[in-house]
Amino acid sequence: xxxxxxxxxxxSSRADIDGLVELFYDQAMADPLLAxxxxxxxxxxxxxxxxxxxxxxxxxxxxxxxxxxxxxxVHRALHGKYGLTPERFERWRExxxxxxxxxxxxxxxxxxxxxxxxxxTALRRSTTGV
Ligand code: HEM
Numbered sequence: 001x002x003x004x005x006x007x008x009x010x011x012s013s014r015a016d017i018d019g020l021v022e023l024f025y026d027q028a029m030a031d032p033l034l035a036x037x038x039x040x041x042x043x044x045x046x047x048x049x050x051x052x053x054x055x056x057x058x059x060x061x062x063x064x065x066x067x068x069x070x071x072x073x074v075h076r077a078l079h080g081k082y083g084l085t086p087e088r089f090e091r092w093r094e095x096x097x098x099x100x101x102x103x104x105x106x107x108x109x110x111x112x113x114x115x116x117x118x119x120x121t122a123l124r125r126s127t128t129g130v
Contacts, residue, residue, distance in 0.1 A: 011104035
């Protein structure tokens with residue numbers, strides 16, 4: 001390995017998910033294409049939101065039953081207000097992969113990426129119709 005970053009570990013706990021979600025949001029909120037959409041979090045409240053997103057991923061990856069949000073309606077509303085274009089979905093996907101790869105390795109890190117890919121496609125279709 002040529003990288004000087006700390007050794008990546010298995011993605012295996014809620015604390016790991018929280019670290020991943022934090023890194024992803026740091027990137028997404030600074031990204032020129034995504035930032036205008038994520039600005040809504042200044043109103044909704046970033047801290048509360050990160051807990052909801054952590055619950056979501058904990059359920060997806062480790063089958064807990066914490067997440068009780070409304071995934072599709074929330075993004076439909078975002079699409080109506082800001083435009084969740086195919087380019088924005090693709091950027092979201094790239095940043096998610098980069099964040100996972102930066103921090104983690106192993107089977108569940110791979111699942112975090114493949115599950116996200118499937119959800120990007122499904123969510124893009126159900127919000128934008130393409
Ligand atoms: C163009 C792509 C996307 C953008 C710009 C985006 C942005 C956002 C924003 C700004 C919120 C907060 C909305 C609010 O509370 O009013 C949100 C909620 C959320 N997003 Fe996304 N998102 C995208 C795609 C995705 C994808 C592909 C996933 C999952 C794989 C995801 C997971 C979530 C979850 C779990 C919530 C919380 C929903 C709830 O409150 O129950 N997002 N998203």
